[in-house]
Amino acid sequence: MTDTPPxxxxxxxxxxxxxxxxxxxxxxxxxxxxxxGAYGLLTPSTYTATSYVIAVPxxxxxxxxxLGFAQxxxxxxxxxxxxxxxxxxxxxxxxxxxxSVRSATSPDAPMVAVSATSSRPGLAVDMANAVTRALTxxxxxxxxxxxxxxxxxxxxxxxxxxTSASPAVTGLVGASxxxxxxGLxxxxxxxxxxxxxxxxxxxxxxxPAAAADARGQR
Numbered sequence: 001m002t003d004t005p006p007x008x009x010x011x012x013x014x015x016x017x018x019x020x021x022x023x024x025x026x027x028x029x030x031x032x033x034x035x036x037g038a039y040g041l042l043t044p045s046t047y048t049a050t051s052y053v054i055a056v057p058x059x060x061x062x063x064x065x066x067l068g069f070a071q072x073x074x075x076x077x078x079x080x081x082x083x084x085x086x087x088x089x090x091x092x093x094x095x096x097x098x099x100s101v102r103s104a105t106s107p108d109a110p111m112v113a114v115s116a117t118s119s120r121p122g123l124a125v126d127m128a129n130a131v132t133r134a135l136t137x138x139x140x141x142x143x144x145x146x147x148x149x150x151x152x153x154x155x156x157x158x159x160x161x162x163t164s165a166s167p168a169v170t171g172l173v174g175a176s177x178x179x180x181x182x183g184l185x186x187x188x189x190x191x192x193x194x195x196x197x198x199x200x201x202x203x204x205x206x207x208p209a210a211a212a213d214a215r216g217q218r
Contacts (some may be wrong), residue, residue, distance in 0.1 A: 002195045016141040028182025036174020037062040045162035048117045049124040051132045052153040055110035055139075060149035074105035074112045082134045089130035092123070101131050111153065121158045126203075128156035148175060 055070040057063055057191070076082060083097045088096065097116075105115045116127035132152065139150035 026182075028178040028180075032178020032181070033172070033175035036172070036177070046117050046119055046161045047089045047121040047124045047161075048115055048163040049121070049156035049159055050113055050115040051128040051156035053112050053114070053132050053136055053150045053154040055112070055148050056151050057148045058149065063110070065146075066135050066148050069139075070110035070112055071107075071148055074103045076105035076138070077101075077112060077114055077131060077135050082131065083120070085134035085137065086127070086130040088124075089133055092127065094173055097127060097131065100121045101127055102129075111129070111158065112150075114156075116156070125156045125158050132156075164183070170195060 035176070039045075055066040055073065057066040066086045078098070080094065080098075081096050081100070086097055086101075087094050099115045100118055101114065105111065112132075114128050114131045114135070116131070118124040118127065132155075136150040136152065139146070139148070143149050157176055
């Protein structure tokens with residue numbers, strides 16, 4: 001005859017109550033570290049390359065205008081109009097560029113940074129340079145209206161180290177998360193019988209009137 005689910009649950013809770021406190025933390029930390037390290041080993045390394053362009057005002061414009069257009073070009077860099085041209089230079093489809101390319105600007109300098117991420121360092125370089133090339137071309141087409149042109153400030157170079165986390169780092173993160181979950185499990189751990197009982201009230205000390213009545217009865 002098999003155990004009923006309630007009995008199996010009671011047996012599981014009894015085993016959990018019998019475990020030492022440190023074993024739950026140790027098990028959580030170890031399991032988290034192993035899972036985190038395995039994730040770092042099985043996940044391919046990724047590399048990031050970044051190229052920069054700078055907005056330069058023409059004779060009919062001002063530095064403030066160049067700064068404003070740099071912010072605008074930073075938003076345009078990842079739009080389909082630019083990526084559609086960049087795919088020809090990079091040799092990858094548009095959806096790959098949409099997934100891999102990011103742009104950033106500075107509030108103080110008229111500069112646009114274009115970063116591309118890939119599991120292949122050379123492809124990351126090609127994508128970053130392709131997007132800045134296409135962006136510069138679009139800026140040149142509208143220079144007559146904006147009076148601002150984009151100039152290549154720094155081409156992307158092949159990264160020597162991956163930007164993704166190493167297995168050691170993911171293992172440490174996993175171990176920390178496992179230890180935290182183990183601590184939460186200890187907080188939710190069933191307590192032994194009698195631990196939840198309310199303490200007995202302290203005996204009351206008789207006041208002066210009660211003491212006088214007691215003497216009168218004697």
